[in-house]
Amino acid sequence: MNTHEARLDALRKELKSRGLDGFVIPISDEHMSEYVGAYAQRLAWLTGFGGSAGTAVVLTDPSLEPAAAMFVDGRYTLQVRDQVDGRLYAYESVPQTSIAKWLETHAPHGANIGYDAWLHGQRWVDAVDKALAAKGGKVTPVETNPIDSIWEDQPAPSPAPALVHPDAFTGQASEAKRGAVSEWLGERHIDAAVITALDSIAWLLNIRGTDVERTPVALSYVIAHADGTADLFIAEEKVTPELRQHLGNAVRIRPRDRFVAGLESLSGKRVAVDPERAVSAIFETLRLGGAEVVEERDPTVLPKAIKNPVEQQGHRDAQARDGAAVSQFLHWLSLEAPKGTVSEMTAADRLQAFRQSCGDLRDLSFDTISGAGPNGAVVHYRVSEETNRTLEPNSVYLVDSGGQYPDGTTDITRTVWVGPGEPPAEVKDRFTRVLKGHIALARAVFPQGTAGSQLDVLARQFLWTAGLDYAHGTGHGVGSFLSVHEGPQRIAKSAGGQGGTDQSLMPGMIISNEPGYYKTGEYGIRIENLVLVEPRAIDGAEGQFYGFETLTLVPIERRLVDRALFTRDDVAWWNAYHARVLEVVGPQLEGSAKAWLEEQCAPL
Template sequence: MLMNTHEARLDALRKELKARGLDGFVVPICDEHMSEYVGAYAQRLEWLTGFAGSAGAAVVLTDAAREPAAAMFTDGRYTIQVREQVDACFYAYESVPQTSPAQWLGAHVPTGAVIGYDAWLHPAHWVRAAESALAAKGASLVAVEGNPIDAVWPDQPAPSPAPALVHPDALAGESSEAKRAAVAEGLSARGLDACVITALDSIAWLLNIRGSDVVHTPVALSYVIARADGTADLFLAEEKVTADLRQHLGNAVSIRPRGDFVAGLEELGGRRVALDPNSAVAAIAQTLSRAGAQVVEERDPVVLPKAIKNPVEQQGHRDAQERDGAAVSRFLHWLAVEGPSGTITELSAVDRLLGFREACGDLRDTSFDTISGAGPHAALPHYRVTQDSNRTLAPNSVYLCDSGGQYPNGTTDITRTVWIGPDAPGAEVKDRFTRVLKGHIALDTALFPRGTAGSQLDVLARHALWQAGLDYAHGTGHGVGSFLAVHEGPQRIAKSTGGQPGTEQVLLPGMILSNEPGYYEAGQYGIRIENLVLVVERAVASGAQDFLGFETLTFVPIERRLVARELLTPGEIAWWNDYHARVRTLIAPQLEGEALAWLEAQCAPL
C-alpha cells in the first residue's frame, strides 16, 4: 500500500529515532527564541503532521504498533482545524490544558523508555515537568544532538539570509545607547554581570534594528548578551551584517557570528547572569550552568520598557492607524457593494484587503494571518482560511474579519464584524452584536486608578453579555508592539486564572492594548469588535490624582446595521456618535467618490 506524504514522513522519523536509540520524540511549534511566529525552517510540526496552526505539539513514539503511537496536542482554538489537517489514523487528538505532552508521556510510554527532545526548542520548566512525569514511569528524557526531523527533512528551508535593518531613532524615539545604558544600570543595581536576551522583539527594540526573518514580525534572527558596563554582544549570521548596521551599533556592540553564541555563553562562567525562563530555551540555561555561571531567573529587562511606548512611538502609532484605517474603510465599502452578490470568498476577501493596505503605502507585512470568517467560520475565534476550508460569503449572513498591518511607525490590529445583505439581520444577531458593542464601549470609556491590573477591567467588557447568560472564551485585550510583535507582553486584559501571564500586570501610561470582546454561536456566526487603545493619564471630576483611562487609536466605521439601538443607553449612543465623528474627521480626507459617500453614511449620527 502506498503511503501518503505525512505517513511517509512519520515513518522516516521513526526510523531515525530507532537509529538513535530513542523510544520517542517531542515536536513543538517553536524556534530557538520561543517566538509566536517562526520562520519556515522551524515549521517542523507542520512538515511532519500537516497542522498549520500557530500553537501545538506532537509526541511520536518509535514503536508504531503501540496504541496510541503518536498524539497531537492543541488548545480549544484549533479543535476543528487539527481534525481537518492531521490524520486520525496516525495521531490521537489531545486537548490542552486538560492534558499536556509531559502528562501524556507519563501515561503512555513503556517502563525504561528513552524520550528525546530538542533543548533549543523547549523552556526549562517544560523539561522539568517532562522529566518528572517520565521518572514516575521509570523512563527518562534526553536532549538530542541535532534535531532528528532536520535529519529526515530533505528540502528543509534555510534560515532567512535577509539583512538586519536599522530602525531610525526618529521612529524609535530613543537611541539604542540610551536603552542599553538603562539595562546596564538595572543589572548593576541587582548585582548582575550580564543578561542573555533571546526574544527577537526584545533584541530589535533594544538595538533599534528590524528584519524580515519571521513572517508577520519584523525581526532578525539573533541573540544578545548585554553587560552591566553598557556593552553588548550581538550574535547574528554574517551575511545579515551591513555597513549601515555596524555604523549604527557603534563600538560598544560587538557583532559576532550567530554560530558563536554557545561560545559566548561559555565565556560567562563565574558570572551572575540574568535569564528569562519564559523566553529562553532550556539549552541556554544548561550551557550557562555547565560553564559555571550563576543563572538568576528574572524577567527580560527589555519587556516592560518596550511595552511603555514613548511619545514618538505613540504618535507613530496614531499615524499608522490613520493610514490603516483608510485601507480598511475602503475594504468595507468594497465588501458592502460586492458582498451581497455571493461571489466573494474568504480568500478573495483576504487578497482584496491586502491590496487596499498595499495601496496605502509603506506596508511591510501583515501583522498576523488575516482571520476571514464567513457564517459558521466566524464562530472560530482563531480561524485561518485555507484552500480546503475557503467559504463563500453568503447573502444575509455574518462576516468577521480580524486583520492588521506592519508599518515602520506602528503595528495595527482591527476586527470588524459586518452583515452581508441585502435583507436586514435578525433580532438575535443584533442583540448579541449590541451586547458586544456595549462591552467594547464600557472598556473604552473606563476610568481606573493607577495600580489597576488588566484582570480587574475584564468584567467591564463581559457585563452586558453576562446579563443575558452569555460569555466568550478568549481574553479581551493583548499588548501590541511598535513595528514589532502584534501580541506583546506583559500587559493583558483577561479573566484572572492564576496561570496566565500578564493578567496581573499593572497597566501603565504608554501601554497599547487591544479592546476586543466577542460572542460566538457555534456553527452559526461569530461577533468581535476590536480597536487598539493607549493607556493615558486622566483627570477626574473629584480632582483625585493618578487616574488612568484609554485613548482610542483605531478609527474605522462599526457596522450600524447590526446595532439594536434600543439596547444602548444615551451615553453609549453619544460614544457611538463621537467615535464616528472622529472617524469622519480622520478618514474622509483620504477617500473620494463612492467610498467617501459610503463613509459619510456610516458615520451619520445613530
C-alpha cells in the same frame, strides 16, 4: 499512506534508531518566538497544523493507544480538527491538560522521551521530567532535531540583511536603551543579561529585519553587559556597513554560530536569563560553563511595552492610514459581497491591496483571518484553497487583519452583515452583547496597579448574562513595528485559565480590546480595536487613575446593532467614536467611499 502519515512513520523510524520512546514537537524556534521562520515550521510540516500555537507528542511505538497527540488551546479547537488527521493524533486541549500530564498517563513505563533543548523553556523541561520520573522515565535533550534528519527539503534560515530602524521612529537611541539595561544590571549586581527574544533584540538595538514573516525581526542573539556594551551574534551575511555604523564600537558583532562560545565565556559571572523567553539549552550551557544563572524577566520587556511619545504618535499616524485602508475595503465589500461573487481569499487579497495603496506597508502583521459564515467561528481561522468559501448573501463575515508600518503595528477585527436582507434577531443580539462589552472596556477607568485580568469581566458581562462566553483572551499587547502579540500586559480571565498576567496596565502600553462570540458551524463575531493606556484626570481622585485612548478608527457595523440593548452611555460612546473616525479618516477618502463613510458614521 498520505503525506503526513508517511512523515509520522519516518519520524518513528528515526526515533527508534536513536533509542527514544517518543519526541515532543512544538511550534517554536531558538528564540521561543510565536511566529517562526520557514526553517522552524517543523510541526506544520509533520502534522499539517497551520496555527501559531500548538505542540505534538509522538510516541515511537505506533501500537500504543493513543500513539500521538496534538495539544492546542481554545483558539484552535476547530482548526486542529480540520487540519490534523484524527486517525494519527488524539486532540488535547490546554490548559485543561498538559504535555507533562499526558506523558505521565500515556508514555510507557521507563520511557526515554526526547526533546530539542533549543525549542523548549527550562520550566517545561522540569515539569515533564518530574512527570516521567514518577513512572521511571526521563526526558533527554537530542543533539540534533530528528525532524531535521527526515525533512529533505527543509528551508535554510533567511539570509536577508538586518535593517537599521531610524531614531525618528523609535524615539530613543539604542545607546540610551543599552544604558538603561546597564543600570538595571548594576542595581542587581548582575554582570550580563542574555537577550534571546527577537523583538527584544530589535527594540534594544533599533534594528529590524525580514527573517520571519509578519514580524520584522532579524535572527540573532544579544549578550548585554553591565558596562553598557553588548555582543550581537548574527550571521555574517546579514551584516551591512550601515548596520556596523549604526551599532558603533560598543556593540561587538560576532558570528551567530559563536553564541554558545559566548555563553561559555561568562564563566564565573552572574548572568540574568528570562525563563519565559530563553530556551533550556541556554540555561544548561551557562551552568555547565560555570556561570551563576539569575532568573529575571528580560530587562527590555517592560520598557518596550511602554511606548514613548514618538512611538505613541507613530501608532496614531499608522492607525489613521490603516483606518482609511480598511474603510475603503469595507465600502468595496458593501458593494460587491451581496452579489455572491466575493470569496474569503479575494476579500483578503483586496484588503491587502487597499493597505498597500494607503501607506508604507512593509508586511501584514499576521495572516488575515477572513472567515465567512461557519469559518468565522474558527477563532484563528486561516483561509486556504481547500477551505475558501464565498461570502454568501445574508450571512455574517468576520475579518481580522493588520499591517506592519515603520511607525506602528495595527490589528483590527470587524464583523459585517452581508446583505441585502435583514440580519436575524439572534445574530444582532450576540453582536450587540459583544459590542456592549467592547464599549464597557473602552470606557473603563481604573486605579494604578490594575492588571488586565481585573478588567476582563467588563468585556464578558453581557454575554455571561445570556449564558455565553468566548474561549480566548480579551486583549494582548502590541509592538511598535514589532510583534502584533507583545507582552507582558494582557486582558484575560486569569493566569491559570486564559494566559492572563499579574502585570499592571501602565500609561504608554498598547493593548487590544477584542471580545467575541462564536457559534460552531454557523458564524463568528469579534470586534477589535487597539487602545492606549493613558492617565485620566479626575477631580478629587485619591490616587492615580488610568483609562484608554482608542487608536483604531474604522466604522463598526450599524446593521447588526440591536438598539433595544443599547443604553444612553452606549449611544454616547458610539457617536463620539464614529465622529472621531469621520474626522480622521474622512479627509483621506473621496467620492462614493467618502459618502459611504459619512453614512456609516452618522449618529445613532
